[in-house]
Amino acid sequence: MPTWHATVETASWLTPVLVRVVLRGDGLAGFAMPDATDAYVNVAIPPQDAPYGPVFVPAEVREHHPEELWPARRRYTVRRWEPASGRLTLDVVVHGDEGVGGPWAARAEAGDVLVLEGPGGGYRPDPDADWHLLVGDESALPAIAASLEAVPAGRRAVVRLVCDGPDHEVDLPSPADLDVGWLHRSGDPGTDGTLLLHALEELDLPAGRVHAFVHGEADEVRGIRRHLLTDRGIARADMSCSPYWRRTMTDEAWRRVKRDFVAQMDAEVGTGAA
Incomplete structure (x- = not known):
């Protein structure tokens, strides 16, 4: 993937755990998005006091420096790319001081430099589908929000999202005929981990062919995928399904x-996770 760099223009909190970082700069010249609403970039965040500058090529750092000096690699969905202004917007989930990407976003301020590789991506709402199903948590919210903007006007879009409470909800503008349900965690991991699955089990699905997007916590995604394929008879080819993270695991452990x-x-059930 090509390497880019950009400068933070603004960083603002959308919810108690979601930071919007807007980037721009000459280092994005030539950047182009794939035809995907789940497009992502891999950001490279160097350790504190790294012996190389803020603009670097990750592959070269890995070649010339010991592993403890390599930048941490994190994948984030592109919320919006504006070619005319050269602005790239990322919405980053922050869980306190845990991890690398979240703390970076929480501290981000105008002038900070971010190195990134990409973009990649593979999902876009099928305009020929009769209706759309989008399911996830905060980690999937940027892709779901971007996807809803691309659903054809008047087409049915059923959305189920889990978050920590009303102040964690965001507006989801879309030309679609929206059915949005926000589910709020109680703090009980056992109960919280089945909120989305139970909501889908109780759902009366619209008629016709669906195009589904199911992304988020690994065990939740696994259960929802099984339900949709086996109990609901949705075709595997009509579903984009990926586990972004796993409860009780660090980013590094999950990547392994x-x-x-x-x-x-x-x-x-089925083959091939998109």
Whole structure:
């Protein structure tokens, strides 16, 4: 993937856990988005006091420096790209001081430099589908918000999202005929982990062919995927499904086991996770 760099123009809190970072600069010259509403970039965040400048090529750093000096790699969905102004918007989930990307976004201020690679992506709402189903949590919210803007006018879009409470909800503008349901966690991991699945089990699905987008916490995604494929009979080809993170695991630990988890999930029902 090509390497880019950009400067923070603004950083603002959308909710208690979601920071919007707007980037721009000459380092984005030539940047172009794929035809995908789940497009992502891989950001590279160097450790504190790294012996190289704020603008670097991650591959070169890995080649010339020991591993403890390598930048941390995190993947974030592009919320919006504005070619005319050269602005790139990322919405980043922050869980206190945990991880690398969240704390960086929480401290981000105008003038900070961010190195990124990409973009990639593979999902866009199918304009020929009869209706759309979009399911996820805060980590999937940027892609779901971008996708809803691309659903054809008047087409039905059923959205179920889980978050920590009313102040964590955001507006979701769309030309679609929206059915949006926000589910609020109680703080009980056992109950919270099944909120989305139970909401879908109780849902009367619209008639016709659906195009589904199911992304978020790994075990939640796995259960929802199984339900939609086996109980609801949705075709695997009509679903984009990916586990972004896993409860009780750090980003680094999840990255090490994600490939095996996805393979096991695919072996249960259907093949190939998008």
